Amino acid sequence: MSMKSLRALTLALVAAGCLTVAHAQNVRPEVGKPLQAASELLRAGKAREALAKVREADGVGGKTAAEQLMIDRMKGAAAQRAGDNGTAIQAFESVFNSGKLSGSEQAQVAETLAFAYSQQRDNAKATQWANKAQQLGASSPQLKQLQAYLQSQSGDYAAIAKDSAAAVSAAEQAGRRPAEDDLLRLADAYQRTNANAAQSATLEKLVSYYPKKEYWSALLGRLPRKPGFSDRFSLDVMRMKLATGNLSKTEEFMEMAQLLLQDGYAAEAKTIVDKGFASGALGTGAEAERHKRLRDLAIKQDAEVRANMEKNIAAATAAKDGNELVRIGSVLASMGQAEQGATLIQQGIAKDALKRPEDAKLRLGQALAANPKTKAKGQQTLRSVQGTDGAADVGRLYAILAGQQ
Incomplete structure (x- = not known):
C-alpha cells in the first residue's frame, strides 16, 4: 500500500472515529485497500457495502494485532450504521478487550456498546455497559438519558429515585438549576413508590425552577389531599x-x-x-x-x-x-x-x-x-x-x- 494511500486511509478512519493515527500506520496493503474502500463507502452512506469490504479485509490470513484492531473498529462502525447491531456488538467488544485502548477510548466504546445492546433490547447488557462507560468517565447527555430509560424499564424506582435525587442535590450544591428531566424522573419515582411527601417536595422544586402551568397544576391538585390539610x-x-x-x-x-x-x-x-x-x-x-x-x-x-x-x-x-x-x-x-x-x-x-x-x-x-x-x-x-x-x-x-x- 502506497504512503499516499495509507495516509488517506489513516485520515479517513481517524475522522470516522474508527481508530487512532498510531493504529492506522501498521497495516499491509491487502488489509488496507479494502478498509480504505470501506471508508469511502461509509462516507457515501453505503454502510452494507462498506461492511462487505471490511469482511474482505478480515478474510486475510496472518493478521497482526494492529490490523485486527483496525478491522474490528471499522467493522463496528459499518455494522452500526447498517443496523446490524449483533455484528457491531461483536466487533466493539473485541475492540474493547484488545487492551490497546486509552481510557477515553474505552469510555467511548463502552458507551457505543450500551446503545447497541439497547437496540437489541438486551437491557441487562446495556445497563452493564452504560455503567462501565460512566465508571470510565463518560458523561454525555445521551448516556444519561439511556441510563434513565434503562432504569425506568427495570422498574427499580428506588434506584431511579436515588440516582435522580443525587443529580438534583449535586446541581443545587453547585449553584446550578437541576435538570428538568432529573426532577421529573424523581417525582415519578416517588409517586410509584408512594413517597407522597417526597413527591410533593420535588414538585415544589419543579415549580420553583420550571414554573410551568402543568407542574403547578400537579402540585396544587395534590395539596388539598395532603393529610391534615385544612x-x-x-x-x-x-x-x-x-x-x-x-x-x-x-x-x-x-x-x-x-x-x-x-x-x-x-x-x-x-x-x-x-x-x-x-x-x-x-x-x-x-x-x-x-x-x-x-x-x-x-x-x-x-x-x-x-x-x-x-x-x-x-x-x-x-x-x-x-x-x-x-x-x-x-x-x-x-x-x-x-x-x-x-x-x-x-x-x-x-x-x-x-x-x-x-x-x-x-x-x-x-x-x-x-x-x-x-x-x-x-x-x-x-x-x-x-x-x-x-x-x-x-x-x-x-x-x-x-x-x-
Whole structure:
C-alpha cells in the first residue's frame, strides 16, 4: 500500500472515529485497500457495502494485532450504521478487550456498546455497559438519558429515585438549576413508590425552577389531599390556581367568588367575577342570570366594605385581641392597599392573643409580598410560616409565586 494511500486511509478512519493515527500506520496493503474502500463507502452512506469490504479485509490470513484492531473498529462502525447491531456488538467488544485502548477510548466504546445492546433490547447488557462507560468517565447527555430509560424499564424506582435525587442535590450544591428531566424522573419515582411527601417536595422544586402551568397544576391538585390539610386554605389554593393559569372553569370562578364573599373579600370577589365574565366562563349559558346576580352582590358588598372600613378599623384597634386587625389588614391588601394592610396585620400580631398566629404570619407575608418595596421581606415571612395544617405549605408556595411575579 502506497504512503499516499495509507495516509488517506489513516485520515479517513481517524475522522470516522474508527481508530487512532498510531493504529492506522501498521497495516499491509491487502488489509488496507479494502478498509480504505470501506471508508469511502461509509462516507457515501453505503454502510452494507462498506461492511462487505471490511469482511474482505478480515478474510486475510496472518493478521497482526494492529490490523485486527483496525478491522474490528471499522467493522463496528459499518455494522452500526447498517443496523446490524449483533455484528457491531461483536466487533466493539473485541475492540474493547484488545487492551490497546486509552481510557477515553474505552469510555467511548463502552458507551457505543450500551446503545447497541439497547437496540437489541438486551437491557441487562446495556445497563452493564452504560455503567462501565460512566465508571470510565463518560458523561454525555445521551448516556444519561439511556441510563434513565434503562432504569425506568427495570422498574427499580428506588434506584431511579436515588440516582435522580443525587443529580438534583449535586446541581443545587453547585449553584446550578437541576435538570428538568432529573426532577421529573424523581417525582415519578416517588409517586410509584408512594413517597407522597417526597413527591410533593420535588414538585415544589419543579415549580420553583420550571414554573410551568402543568407542574403547578400537579402540585396544587395534590395539596388539598395532603393529610391534615385544612379546608380554610381552600381559597388560597384557588388563588394560586388563578395566578398560575389553572383556574378556568365556570364552577371554579363561581366557587371562588362565593368563598371570597363569605370571608369578606368583596373587592377580590368582584375582580374574580369580572375575570370570569371577560373569559366567557361567566355570563353565558343557562346560568347566566345567576352569574349576573353574583356580580351584583359582589359590587354591593364591595361598596359596603369600603363605606364601613374606617369604622371597622377603629373598632378592631380598640379590641383586646388582634384577630380583627389581621382580618381587615388582609382585606385591605387584597384591595390593592398592601402597605396599609401590612401595617394593620402587624398591629394585630403585636396585640397577641391571636386565634391562629401562623395564619396571621401568612397574611402578613402576603401583604408584604404584594408591595414591591417589601417583596423580599414578604417572601422571607412566608417561608417562615410553621404548622402541619397546610399553613406552611401555602406560605412556601406563595413565596415561590411572589418571586415569579
